[in-house]
Amino acid sequence: xxxxxxxxxxxxxxxxxxxxxxxxxxxxxxxxxxxxxxxxxxxxxxxxxxxxxxxxxxxxxxxxxxxxxxxxxxxxxxxxxxxxxxxxxxxxxxxxxxxxxxxxxxxxxxxxxxxxxxxxxxxxxxxxxxxxxxxxxxxxxxxxxxxxxxxxxxxxxxxxxxxxxxxxxxxxxxxxxxxxxxxxxxxxxxxxxxxxxxxxxxxxxxxxxxx
Amino acid sequence: xxxxxxxxxxxxxxxxxxxxxxxxxxxxxxxxxxxxxxxxxxxxxxxxxxxxxxxxxxxxxxxxxxxxxxxxxxxxxxxxxxxxxxxxxxxxxxxxxxxxxxxxxxxxxxxxxxxxxxxxxxxxxxxxxxxxxxxxxxxxxxxxxxxxxxxxxxxxxxxxxxxxxxxxxxxxxxxxxxxxxxxxxxxxxxxxxxxxxxxxxxxxxxxxxxx
DNA sequence: TGTACATCAGTGAACGCGCGTTCACTGATGTAC
DNA sequence: TGTACATCAGTGAACGCGCGTTCACTGATGTAC
Numbered sequence: 001x002x003x004x005x006x007x008x009x010x011x012x013x014x015x016x017x018x019x020x021x022x023x024x025x026x027x028x029x030x031x032x033x034x035x036x037x038x039x040x041x042x043x044x045x046x047x048x049x050x051x052x053x054x055x056x057x058x059x060x061x062x063x064x065x066x067x068x069x070x071x072x073x074x075x076x077x078x079x080x081x082x083x084x085x086x087x088x089x090x091x092x093x094x095x096x097x098x099x100x101x102x103x104x105x106x107x108x109x110x111x112x113x114x115x116x117x118x119x120x121x122x123x124x125x126x127x128x129x130x131x132x133x134x135x136x137x138x139x140x141x142x143x144x145x146x147x148x149x150x151x152x153x154x155x156x157x158x159x160x161x162x163x164x165x166x167x168x169x170x171x172x173x174x175x176x177x178x179x180x181x182x183x184x185x186x187x188x189x190x191x192x193x194x195x196x197x198x199x200x201x202x203x204x205x206x207x208x209x210x211x
Numbered sequence: 212x213x214x215x216x217x218x219x220x221x222x223x224x225x226x227x228x229x230x231x232x233x234x235x236x237x238x239x240x241x242x243x244x245x246x247x248x249x250x251x252x253x254x255x256x257x258x259x260x261x262x263x264x265x266x267x268x269x270x271x272x273x274x275x276x277x278x279x280x281x282x283x284x285x286x287x288x289x290x291x292x293x294x295x296x297x298x299x300x301x302x303x304x305x306x307x308x309x310x311x312x313x314x315x316x317x318x319x320x321x322x323x324x325x326x327x328x329x330x331x332x333x334x335x336x337x338x339x340x341x342x343x344x345x346x347x348x349x350x351x352x353x354x355x356x357x358x359x360x361x362x363x364x365x366x367x368x369x370x371x372x373x374x375x376x377x378x379x380x381x382x383x384x385x386x387x388x389x390x391x392x393x394x395x396x397x398x399x400x401x402x403x404x405x406x407x408x409x410x411x412x413x414x415x416x417x418x419x420x421x422x
Numbered sequence: 423t424g425t426a427c428a429t430c431a432g433t434g435a436a437c438g439c440g441c442g443t444t445c446a447c448t449g450a451t452g453t454a455c
Numbered sequence: 456t457g458t459a460c461a462t463c464a465g466t467g468a469a470c471g472c473g474c475g476t477t478c479a480c481t482g483a484t485g486t487a488c
Binding site: 040 | 440441444445
């Protein structure tokens with residue numbers, strides 16, 4: 001068993017992990033232009049600086065690489081949600097806080113959020129299915145969060161429907177953030193707050209108007 | 212000048228138009244699996260039953276073909292909107308009527324709506340830009356429609372924000388319709404009605420809660 | 423109406439290119455003793 | 456600690472394939488007179 005290593009060098013598995021990381025980063029960056037589907041194994045290898053066949057030491061195919069990217073992108077998304085919940089903000093601050101956190105996280109993890117938004121209706125059936133499954137899971141979680149707001153007159157199915165509405169609206173906001181110049185930042189946040197507030201006001205006043 | 216033609220035959224330009232139509236249809240159908248970006252000129256030509264080079268008699272590139280498909284897909288989308296407006300339905304029927312019409316049109320023009328939904332974040336930058344521009348136009352139109360509802364306390368910018376919320380929610384509903392089995396039809400429509408109603412109730416009660 | 427010429431949708435051969443994948447390999451790192 | 460062997464991340468040549476695009480062509484349709 002090897003415990004120490006010669007100064008300034010890495011173990012074999014550290015080197016391997018570094019190459020793997022470089023492949024993931026290259027794929028995130030290159031696919032921003034073409035989508036994952038328009039990405040070739042050879043392009044990725046070239047960007048990383050290895051020979052094409054070295055790719056196979058890390059992933060069996062571009063699709064498998066895509067699945068790894070789905071996983072780590074949703075880690076970023078879940079980190080964002082944890083950040084929204086943190087401090088358990090009172091109702092009147094939820095909208096402002098959520099939009100702040102969304103904006104911060106989308107900007108800090110551009111590549112991950114862009115990847116999710118793009119591959120949600122992207123070219124690879126396998127990756128698309130993985131993204132949608134993650135979103136389905138996420139919508140269910142958000143629905144249980146919503147149940148804590150003052151809308152106990154909502155059935156759990158309706159909470160899920162509401163959750164989906166919020167998710168698709170916030171995906172659209174994230175896309176806007178990603179493709180707009182920085183100077184539109186405040187305008188986009190203002191619009192996002194309006195949308196969220198409309199949904200929440202609508203939800204709170206819903207049943208009373210319905211029957 | 213040729214006025215009559217021999218029985219059972221077509222003019223040269225009729226034949227050409229028929230091939231063009233076949234190319235558009237083949238592209239719509241083939242791209243359902245791979246996206247427009249994953250489509251090759253040779254695949255399309257093979258499906259149509261012409262030699263690859265014949266493609267160039269009709270389009271200079273797959274991108275140009277894509278732009279033609281964006282145009283005709285939005286013709287379908289505008290036909291849907293005209294259908295919603297027809298009869299100038301009273302406020303309490305707007306939600307039901309809109310969801311009925313959306314469901315009917317998406318099912319009748321599956322390929323067009325699937326194309327729009329997919330290429331909105333698809334692989335070709337040119338086509339993506341065209342789709343987004345059409346949506347931007349459409350959102351502005353919807354905003355002026357909304358101004359006729361009892362929400363005169365809304366600024367025109369806020370009406371636009373509201374319009375965008377409705378559009379992204381309805382795109383998501385259209386995607387659900389397209390990828391779900393027929394037996395979920397009523398459930399999807401019910402969920403769509405809930406979402407639209409939440410947005411409208413929220414919009415009507417908005418300003419009062421805000422200040 | 424009949425003839426001579428122009429147009430042009432579609433053909434078919436050919437090209438160079440980037441692709442994914444196979445295979446045998448190298449040589450530094452790791453392990454057993 | 457030193458030696459002999461195993462592992463395995465990355466190499467490099469080679470393959471067959473589908474791709475977009477070029478070019479000269481064919482022959483039915485259209486036009487002028």
